[in-house]
Amino acid sequence: MDLFSSEKQHLILPNAELIYVPDFFKIQEANYYFNAINKQTQWQHDDITVFGKTYKQPRLTALFGDTNQPYSYSNITMYPKAFTPILNVIKEKVEDFSNEKFNTLLINLYRDGNDSNGWHADNEKELGINPVIASISLGEERPFQFKHRTLKTEKHKINLKHGSLLLMKGEMQHFWLHQIAKTKRKIQPRINLTFRKLFK
Numbered sequence: 001m002d003l004f005s006s007e008k009q010h011l012i013l014p015n016a017e018l019i020y021v022p023d024f025f026k027i028q029e030a031n032y033y034f035n036a037i038n039k040q041t042q043w044q045h046d047d048i049t050v051f052g053k054t055y056k057q058p059r060l061t062a063l064f065g066d067t068n069q070p071y072s073y074s075n076i077t078m079y080p081k082a083f084t085p086i087l088n089v090i091k092e093k094v095e096d097f098s099n100e101k102f103n104t105l106l107i108n109l110y111r112d113g114n115d116s117n118g119w120h121a122d123n124e125k126e127l128g129i130n131p132v133i134a135s136i137s138l139g140e141e142r143p144f145q146f147k148h149r150t151l152k153t154e155k156h157k158i159n160l161k162h163g164s165l166l167l168m169k170g171e172m173q174h175f176w177l178h179q180i181a182k183t184k185r186k187i188q189p190r191i192n193l194t195f196r197k198l199f200k
C-alpha cells in the first residue's frame with residue numbers, strides 16, 4: 001500500500017510516528033547533492049557477520065560525526081570523519097525543519113538493485129530511548145518497507161523519492177522493523193543519509 005501523496009504527510013501509527021516530505025529539496029538541489037556526495041565520499045565496504053558467517057555488506061557506507069566517537073551496529077564498528085561543508089548545510093536544513101539536533105550521519109550508497117538493507121531497527125543503546133532519525137533520499141526511488149514486530153496487519157511502504165525527507169519518531173525503533181529490499185529491476189544508484197543523535 002502507498003500511504004502518501006505528494007504533500008507533506010504526518011502519519012501516526014501504533015507505537016510510531018512518521019513525517020514524510022516528498023519535496024524537501026527541489027530537483028536541482030537534490031541533483032547537486034547527489035553528485036557532490038557521490039564524488040566526495042570515501043565509501044567503505046565492510047564485512048558483516050550473521051549467524052557466524054561473514055559477508056560483504058550489500059551496500060557502501062560512510063560515517064560522519066561531530067566527535068570521534070565510534071558507532072557500532074551488526075558487528076561493525078565505524079569511525080566517523082568530520083562533516084564536510086555540504087553535509088553541514090544539509091544537516092542544518094534538516095535540523096531547522098525537525099527542531100532536533102544531530103551529531104552523527106550514516107550514509108548508504110545502494111549501487112543498484114542488488115544492494116539492500118535487511119529488516120532491522122536502529123535501536124543501539126547510544127541512540128537513547130526514542131530516537132528521532134532523519135533520512136534524506138537522493139537518486140533512484142526505492143521502497144522503504146516497515147512492519148510492526150507483533151501487530152501483523154501493520155505493514156506499510158513509502159516510495160522514498162529523490163530529494164525527500166523521512167522522519168522516524170516515537171517508539172518506532174522498539175516496535176517496528178524497516179528495510180530496503182533488493183530488486184531485479186535495472187535501476188540507478190541511490191544515496192541515503194540518516195542523521196542520528198548519539199549520546200555519550
Ligand SMILES: O=C(O)CCC(=O)C(=O)O
Nearest residue numbers: 108117122144180192194
Ligand atoms: O536507505 C534507507 O532509506 C534506510 C537506511 C537505514 O535504515 C539505515 O541506515 O539504518
Ligand SMILES: [Fe+2]
Nearest residue numbers: 120121122178
Ligand atoms: Fe535503519
